[in-house]
Amino acid sequence: MKTLQSTLMLFILMSFAFISSAQDVSLNIIKLKYDSSLLEKQQGLAILTKKEGQIETISMGAHHLTKTSVFNIGSATKTFTAILILQEMEKGNLALTDSINQFLTPINNVPGTLTLEELLTHESGLDEIIGKNILTIYFGKNDSLYDTSLLNQLEAHHPEEHGKFSYCNSNYFLLGKVLEKVTDRRYFDLVQERIIEPLQLHNTYPYLHKNIPNLAQPRHEDKNVSKYLDFRYFANIAYAAGSIASTLTDMEVFYTALFETEKLLKKETAQLMMTKGSEHYGLGLMKSSNQDIISYGHGGNNIGYAFRNEYNPVTKTLYLAFTNSRTLPFQKVLVDDLDAYLTNKTIKNTLALDVSQFRDFIGTYHLEEAKLVLEIIEEDNKLYLLAEAQGVKSELIQKNETTLFDTTVGATLERLEDSDAGLKFSQNGFETLIKRMGKK
Numbered sequence: 001m002k003t004l005q006s007t008l009m010l011f012i013l014m015s016f017a018f019i020s021s022a023q024d025v026s027l028n029i030i031k032l033k034y035d036s037s038l039l040e041k042q043q044g045l046a047i048l049t050k051k052e053g054q055i056e057t058i059s060m061g062a063h064h065l066t067k068t069s070v071f072n073i074g075s076a077t078k079t080f081t082a083i084l085i086l087q088e089m090e091k092g093n094l095a096l097t098d099s100i101n102q103f104l105t106p107i108n109n110v111p112g113t114l115t116l117e118e119l120l121t122h123e124s125g126l127d128e129i130i131g132k133n134i135l136t137i138y139f140g141k142n143d144s145l146y147d148t149s150l151l152n153q154l155e156a157h158h159p160e161e162h163g164k165f166s167y168c169n170s171n172y173f174l175l176g177k178v179l180e181k182v183t184d185r186r187y188f189d190l191v192q193e194r195i196i197e198p199l200q201l202h203n204t205y206p207y208l209h210k211n212i213p214n215l216a217q218p219r220h221e222d223k224n225v226s227k228y229l230d231f232r233y234f235a236n237i238a239y240a241a242g243s244i245a246s247t248l249t250d251m252e253v254f255y256t257a258l259f260e261t262e263k264l265l266k267k268e269t270a271q272l273m274m275t276k277g278s279e280h281y282g283l284g285l286m287k288s289s290n291q292d293i294i295s296y297g298h299g300g301n302n303i304g305y306a307f308r309n310e311y312n313p314v315t316k317t318l319y320l321a322f323t324n325s326r327t328l329p330f331q332k333v334l335v336d337d338l339d340a341y342l343t344n345k346t347i348k349n350t351l352a353l354d355v356s357q358f359r360d361f362i363g364t365y366h367l368e369e370a371k372l373v374l375e376i377i378e379e380d381n382k383l384y385l386l387a388e389a390q391g392v393k394s395e396l397i398q399k400n401e402t403t404l405f406d407t408t409v410g411a412t413l414e415r416l417e418d419s420d421a422g423l424k425f426s427q428n429g430f431e432t433l434i435k436r437m438g439k440k
Contacts, residue, residue, distance in 0.1 A: 027056045029347050030337055034330060035060045037351060042222065043329045048248040050318040051342050055252060063324055067248040069216040071322050072208045072234065073307050074300025076251075077244040078172050082120055082284025083258070084179050084190050086269050093182050096120070096276075100174060103181045107174075109154040116178065118163075119171040120284060121277035125161035127154050130169035130241055137237060138303045139228050146232040165278040169241040176240025187240050195264065199257050201250040207234040208245035215245075216324040218304020225304055242302055248320045251309065255318055259296070259311050274313075290339065301326055308335060317342040326391060332410035333397070351407070353398045355381050361404065361413065365422060365434040374434060376413075385413070 027049055038045060038061025046065040048057045057067040088094050094103075094116065101112030109127060118124045129150045137145050150173065158166075176187045183190060188206035196204050205212055209231035217226045234243045246254070257263045258270060265273075273283040274296055280287055285296045288310060297309040306328040309320045319338040323329060330351070337347050355378065362383070365374045375386040376396070383396040385406050394408035402415040413434075414424040422435040 027058050027341060030334075030341065031058045031060050033337065033347070033351070034334065038062065038329060041329065043323060043325060045321060045323050045329060045334075046248055047338070048252055048318075048320040049338065049342060050252060050256075050316075053316075057248065061329075063217065063219075065216055065322070065324060068203065068214060069322075069324075070203055070205070070208075070212050070214050070245050070247055071216045071307065071324065072218075072238075072242070072300070072302050072305040073244050073246050073251065073322075074238075074242045074302040074305060075169070076298040076300040076307055076309065077238070077240065077242045079258070079284040079298045080191055080195055080244060081172050081175050081179070081187075081240045082273060083264050084187075084194060085116060085120065085175055086265055086273070086283065087194060088179070088182055090266060090269055094178075100178060103178045104174070107151050107154065109157050110151075110174070111157055116175070117276065117283075119175050122165055122167050122171055122281055123161075123163050123278070124168065124171055125158040125164075125166065126168050126170045126174075127156065127158070128168050128170055129153050130173060130237060130239075134237075134303070138230075138233055139225075146230075146236050150237065165280050167281070172241035173239055179240070188235070188243075191244065195254070198263060199250075199253055201246065201253060204244065204246040204250045204254075207231060207238070207243040209234070212245060214247075216305070216322075219325045220303055238302065242300065248322065251320055252318065255297070255309065255311050255320075259313060260316065306331075310335075310339075312342070315342070327394075327408060330395070330407040333405070333407045351395075351397050353383060353396065353404070355383060357401070358383060358396075358398070358404060361415070361423065364437040366437055367425060367432070367434050369430075369432055373437070385411075 027047070030047065034045070042062045044061040044063035044065040046057070046059050046067060046069060048055065048067055059066050089096065096115065096117035098116050099113050100116065106112060114124050132153065154170065179190060180187055191206040210226065210229040217224050218229065219225060273285050276283050284298065286298050288295045293312060293314050295310045295312045297311055300307040303326055305322065305324060306326060307322045308328055308331065311318045319342060321328060321334065321338070328334065340347050359378065361376050362378055363376060367374055372387055377384050377386060383404065385394045385396055386392065392408060394406050396404040397407055399405040399412060404413045409427065411425060411427040414426070416422065416424055420436060422433050425432050425434045
């Protein structure tokens with residue numbers, strides 16, 4: 001049950017009918033589909049694709065986001081951290097089977113026998129520390145928040161999750177400390193000297209700070225929160241799990257170097273990143289399967305920024321997308337459309353919903369398996385799915401006469417004969433009944 005919950009939470013966090021038309025041969029068809037809706041929502045997106053060796057970019061919606069806008073890549077930082085660990089492995093300074101007690105002095109609630117590989121693959125069972133009180137820290141004015149060691153806040157280890165995939169930022173926070181101990185260098189210096197400079201990533205920074213040129217202004221709950229930017233949040237809190245700032249242009253260079261050259265790692269070492277771990281996660285890489293082809297990348301979410309990317313090693317296609325808010329608008333349908341564009345499939349061109357057919361869906365529901373309360377609301381003749389605990393507000397569109405589709409996390413909500421009892425909830429092969437609150 002805990003593994004199922006963790007998987008559901010990952011899809012929800014990541015660190016929520018159509019009318020056919022003639023297919024546009026350019027990425028512009030994506031812009032035509034989403035631009036007006038994004039402007040209405042006052043949200044912006046910038047996208048880069050690489051297809052048959054050709055790079056194409058578009059900007060959509062508000063805030064003038066472009067391929068050269070600098071943003072925090074969030075948890076995509078974990079790929080950089082994994083590369084640095086594997087570089088040390090190639091040098092013979094460590095092995096994936098090494099336990100962390102070989103590098104770090106004892107830490108309360110962190111078993112010293114945990115291996116570097118278990119940290120890299122999120123199979124440690126450690127408690128989450130970075131996600132705790134994140135809003136309080138980001139928006140707080142208390143300087144002492146940055147002087148408190150996060151490691152002192154780790155609560156009990158979860159042995160039942162040891163050896164199973166359960167996404168946790170604490171793993172990569174510790175890997176950053178291991179790197180500093182092994183190399184006797186600051187983590188940020190390693191990122192600069194071993195990745196940014198060799199790849200000539202001229203607009204990439206080891207951590208985000210407010211003085212970076214061409215920085216996309218972060219937004220939270222429809223407000224510009226630039227005045228709250230503090231480099232200490234990214235350097236001390238997000239750290240090796242989520243500190244780096246970059247552009248779409250630089251990140252294309254980074255992923256191409258990782259997957260198609262040996263500028264960062266030997267070919268066999270890069271292969272380990274993809275083959276190790278679980279079906280969901282390798283060594284600092286997320287895995288996504290589509291028609292027996294596994295693609296790789298790493299999403300990132302932080303206050304004010306969201307980033308999605310995916311590289312197909314068979315076709316050597318790549319997409320990158322970012323926004324200056326905590327969640328990517330229309331994430332699921334947008335990602336599906338980008339995949340369709342890269343594989344030369346038809347993209348349907350409009351988002352639609354007949355609200356009058358689905359007003360009986362409005363209400364509050366309980367998703368027991370993930371311990372989440374979900375709410376369906378109506379605003380401005382549109383329906384939205386809310387998961388308040390996760391900060392998710394996702395627009396719903398119509399899949400058929402009885403089913404709505406969540407544009408962010410790809411869940412479907414289907415009407416049952418007894419609509420008062422609840423709805424059928426489906427996501428990535430998982431199905432359950434979400435019960436309407438107040439009903440037995």
